[in-house]
Amino acid sequence: MLLDGRVAIVTGAGRGIGREEALLLAKNGAKVVVNDLGGSFDGTGSDDSPAQQVVDEIKAAGGEAVANFESVTDFAGAKRIVECALDSFGKLNILVNNAGILRDRMIFNMSEDEWDAVLNVHLKGSFNCARHACEYWREQHKQGNLLNGRVINTSSDAGLLGSPGQPNYGPAKAALATMAIIVDREMQKYGVTGNAIAPLARTRMTVDATPQTAGLMAGPEEEGAHDYFDPGHIAPLVTWLASEDAADVHGEVFRVGGGCVWLMQGWHSVGTVKKKGAPWDAAELGEQLKVELAKGNTAKEDLGSVFKSLKQD
Numbered sequence: 001m002l003l004d005g006r007v008a009i010v011t012g013a014g015r016g017i018g019r020e021e022a023l024l025l026a027k028n029g030a031k032v033v034v035n036d037l038g039g040s041f042d043g044t045g046s047d048d049s050p051a052q053q054v055v056d057e058i059k060a061a062g063g064e065a066v067a068n069f070e071s072v073t074d075f076a077g078a079k080r081i082v083e084c085a086l087d088s089f090g091k092l093n094i095l096v097n098n099a100g101i102l103r104d105r106m107i108f109n110m111s112e113d114e115w116d117a118v119l120n121v122h123l124k125g126s127f128n129c130a131r132h133a134c135e136y137w138r139e140q141h142k143q144g145n146l147l148n149g150r151v152i153n154t155s156s157d158a159g160l161l162g163s164p165g166q167p168n169y170g171p172a173k174a175a176l177a178t179m180a181i182i183v184d185r186e187m188q189k190y191g192v193t194g195n196a197i198a199p200l201a202r203t204r205m206t207v208d209a210t211p212q213t214a215g216l217m218a219g220p221e222e223e224g225a226h227d228y229f230d231p232g233h234i235a236p237l238v239t240w241l242a243s244e245d246a247a248d249v250h251g252e253v254f255r256v257g258g259g260c261v262w263l264m265q266g267w268h269s270v271g272t273v274k275k276k277g278a279p280w281d282a283a284e285l286g287e288q289l290k291v292e293l294a295k296g297n298t299a300k301e302d303l304g305s306v307f308k309s310l311k312q313d
């Protein structure tokens, strides 16, 4: 029982990855606020039943949970999600920012509304919840109450590697990795850690909502024996990060899926060109940069190589 006595919020926990996270956190002893607006994959509509079903499932297994149907996009609503934990279970230890939607489109076709809607749920929604949770943890710390707070943001390879067709979602997800690092740096002194995960899983978001990725996701499944994209593969990492055992894990980003956890390294320099004195001549700078770039040190991972490494022993 890694999380005995701890209280968690998982946003967007009515379906997919968040649902598995809520179930495993509860199985490990956490009391869970199962937040979910219950909308469709593009963020339209609402339905209380997904969150309620997860709560019923947790309770049926002997755990403790409460449903919450707020939208994370609402700053005041996010405060009510935090208050729901405090009112129901007396405290908050863990925030898993997981809620998400998609509105895929190439940049030249994307509407302002498609951009805003996706940024609102992922980036603003995660800020909203973290903002209220961190204010609470800081206040509690001042009163001598160390709660070992955890913020776990849900990033994505769409942001870390860059995926065409997602010029709204990708930047939001890249920002969530950065936000985890910043939250960690700001909140370390209050005993709070911030980390991010980039999951790989088959959910309605990756199959129903984005048919273009369906083939990609179906590949390893054809092997039969091991379902690499079962969303249940994500929750163990989140459960451990949420535990007091992970108190020394700060500002890390992990890709996770199919039984594999990758330790990620963010932006860092892999070469330099230098000139002292007067500013570079632009053409001369270009010549030197071409030499440096040709070394290949800036080559990026792509999803194809990620899937290949997943299948390798």
Ligand SMILES: NC(=O)c1ccc[n+]([C@@H]2O[C@H](COP(=O)([O-])OP(=O)(O)OC[C@H]3O[C@@H](n4cnc5c(N)ncnc54)[C@H](O)[C@@H]3O)[C@@H](O)[C@H]2O)c1
Pocket: 011, 012, 013, 014, 015, 016, 017, 018, 035, 036, 037, 038, 039, 040, 041, 043, 050, 070, 071, 072, 073, 097, 098, 099, 100, 101, 121, 125, 154, 155, 156, 157, 198, 199, 200, 201, 202, 203, 204, 205, 206
């Ligand atoms: N599935 C993958 O392979 C994958 C890859 C990278 C990142 N992710 C991220 O994982 C997270 C979970 O996605 P999923 O694949 O399980 O998709 P999903 O659609 O199954 O689950 C997302 C949940 O978030 C809820 N939600 C949406 N907007 C909300 C709001 N405003 N307030 C509260 N709840 C809201 C939805 O109702 C839904 O139940 C998302 O942040 C997604 O971007 C998923």
